[in-house]
Amino acid sequence: MRCIFADTRQDDRGSALPIISCEDALSVVHDFLDGELPGVSRKQMKAHSDACQRCYPHLHLEQVFREAIHRAGTEQHAPAGLKVKLMELLAEADT
């Protein structure tokens, strides 16, 4: 699936925020979920993940994974197969 932002970086439609690329979005996703974003605003990340069908599964699953780990860490040990399962989902989302 093509990223809808792939050809729109120079197409200024009056958006207040510059569109970040998929590479930028995915490279800062860990920082985004940790609450720190060097060089990219949370608004930009949110806008990209909301609109980009290519990145959304990655960003969404990363968040779900973090939440699952967090819950597991406070309640019980993380299921051994959880990360493997999420990696499989990410692989499927990429095709």
Ligand SMILES: [Zn+2]
């Ligand atoms: Zn994207």
